[in-house]
Amino acid sequence: MATPRGEFSSRFGFLMAASGSAVGLGNIWGFPTNAASNGGAAFLFVYLLLAFALAYPALMAELIIGRNARANGITALRSIASGRKSRIAASLVGFSGIVTVSLILSFYAIVSGWMIAHFLDAVARMLEMQKVADWLTTDESTRNSIFVVLFMTMTVFIITAGVRNGIEKWASRLMPSLIAILILLIIYVITLPGAADGLRAYLVPDFSRITDPALLVDAMGQAFFSLSLGVGTMLIYGSYISKDENLPVTGSLVALLDIGIAVIAGLLILPAMYAALASGVEIFDLDGNLIAGPGLIVSVLPALFSTMGGIGLFVAFAFFLLMTIASLTSSISMLEVPVAYGVEHHGFKRKWAALGIGIVITIISLIIVFNFDPLFDMVVTFTTEVSQPLLGFAFCIFVAWIWRRNDILQEIKQGCPDVENGLFWKIWPFYVKFICPVAILTVYFQ
Numbered sequence: 001m002a003t004p005r006g007e008f009s010s011r012f013g014f015l016m017a018a019s020g021s022a023v024g025l026g027n028i029w030g031f032p033t034n035a036a037s038n039g040g041a042a043f044l045f046v047y048l049l050l051a052f053a054l055a056y057p058a059l060m061a062e063l064i065i066g067r068n069a070r071a072n073g074i075t076a077l078r079s080i081a082s083g084r085k086s087r088i089a090a091s092l093v094g095f096s097g098i099v100t101v102s103l104i105l106s107f108y109a110i111v112s113g114w115m116i117a118h119f120l121d122a123v124a125r126m127l128e129m130q131k132v133a134d135w136l137t138t139d140e141s142t143r144n145s146i147f148v149v150l151f152m153t154m155t156v157f158i159i160t161a162g163v164r165n166g167i168e169k170w171a172s173r174l175m176p177s178l179i180a181i182l183i184l185l186i187i188y189v190i191t192l193p194g195a196a197d198g199l200r201a202y203l204v205p206d207f208s209r210i211t212d213p214a215l216l217v218d219a220m221g222q223a224f225f226s227l228s229l230g231v232g233t234m235l236i237y238g239s240y241i242s243k244d245e246n247l248p249v250t251g252s253l254v255a256l257l258d259i260g261i262a263v264i265a266g267l268l269i270l271p272a273m274y275a276a277l278a279s280g281v282e283i284f285d286l287d288g289n290l291i292a293g294p295g296l297i298v299s300v301l302p303a304l305f306s307t308m309g310g311i312g313l314f315v316a317f318a319f320f321l322l323m324t325i326a327s328l329t330s331s332i333s334m335l336e337v338p339v340a341y342g343v344e345h346h347g348f349k350r351k352w353a354a355l356g357i358g359i360v361i362t363i364i365s366l367i368i369v370f371n372f373d374p375l376f377d378m379v380v381t382f383t384t385e386v387s388q389p390l391l392g393f394a395f396c397i398f399v400a401w402i403w404r405r406n407d408i409l410q411e412i413k414q415g416c417p418d419v420e421n422g423l424f425w426k427i428w429p430f431y432v433k434f435i436c437p438v439a440i441l442t443v444y445f446q
């Protein structure tokens with residue numbers, strides 16, 4: 001059944017949607033803490049290198065496959081496969097992407113639920129509703145379940161409205177607000193006592209760490225997670241870009257926005273942590289490492305905000321609003337992957353596909369909530385450290401080894417007629433063919 005496909009109305013709309021997918025908890029929470037526990041600016045340096053050298057080419061591969069096929073991940077990969085075996089591999093990779101992204105969403109919804117709860121906690125305290133505030137900040141399964149359901153409802157609501165009226169409209173509203181809140185928070189936090197130590201921890205490199213394999217693995221995982229690669233989100237957003245759009249330029253803007261916001265977020269989180277230290281909050285764990293896990297966001301930073309008096313309520317409000325926005329613009333891109341498949345492949349109505357798939361993912365989230373200790377870390381590790389890099393590898397193989405070079409060129413030429421003479425076409429095909437797969441596997445097997 002032919003359903004009319006959505007398309008982003010402008011380059012700005014696509015940029016907001018794609019950078020909204022990329023900019024998420026991974027940038028504001030994951031990147032700064034990874035950097036701080038891996039040699040500060042040494043990590044930043046390796047990250048920038050890997051993000052531009054590995055993640056950007058892989059991002060381009062997804063965008064190009066998507067725009068060429070104008071279809072969901074499975075159909076798109078199958079359309080570039082030529083033989084029976086490669087078509088089976090295409091279905092397998094596309095299907096694994098759908099499963100992986102659904103699992104990522106199932107843990108992402110839990111963490112995003114915490115962000116909403118802490119945001120509402122600030123509101124409750126402004127209204128002097130102390131009992132409500134206490135409940136909102138108590139980590140227990142009922143509260144977590146309620147906020148998973150709330151967050152998934154918001155995600156389903158946006159996806160139900162479609163590409164232009166849902167994804168593009170909301171990303172174009174939310175992303176500029178996110179950037180504004182981030183900058184305001186940095187300006188405030190950087191003036192706090194102790195903040196300068198945080199800047200030092202972030203920006204002074206400890207180059208002795210640079211050859212540490214753990215640093216490389218962390219930086220690559222961070223880059224892939226941050227650019228939402230390997231699971232078909234960028235492919236599906238690419239499939240909604242106009243054929244007149246210049247893909248190499250648009251793709252590099254997405255990468256720059258994502259990397260830029262991660263680097264800027266470091267200017268907020270690390271000064272905030274050291275400001276917390278200066279006001280007596282413990283920021284190191286028993287092994288002497290910076291607290292980087294959930295404790296950072298749900299205990300260290302709230303403890304800092306509560307030392308600030310009245311203004312701390314507004315800072316907490318702004319910070320958790322920022323985190324909620326960042327989560328939501330990412331979660332919609334995740335849900336769009338299976339929904340687009342359901343709509344295009346099975347002929348479901350968008351509304352029912354979004355609702356049905358949303359319910360299934362919510363149930364998986366709730367199973368994790370009620371079995372948090374054995375399941376949460378396992379799902380995070382499996383999806384982000386095993387599945388995502390392997391799928392990113394598979395996308396590179398599809399583009400560079402299975403798709404015909406001339407067909408790729410024709411696709412990029414739409415919207416970028418001179419591509420053949422430019423730097424992009426001189427470097428990128430070689431890169432995705434040789435450098436990316438080898439580098440991904442090398443780092444992976446570290």
Ligand code: PFF
Nearest residue numbers: 022024025026027226228233
């Ligand atoms: N890029 C998002 C972040 O940095 O938080 C996470 C993410 C979004 C991962 C979408 C995967 C995905 F498909």
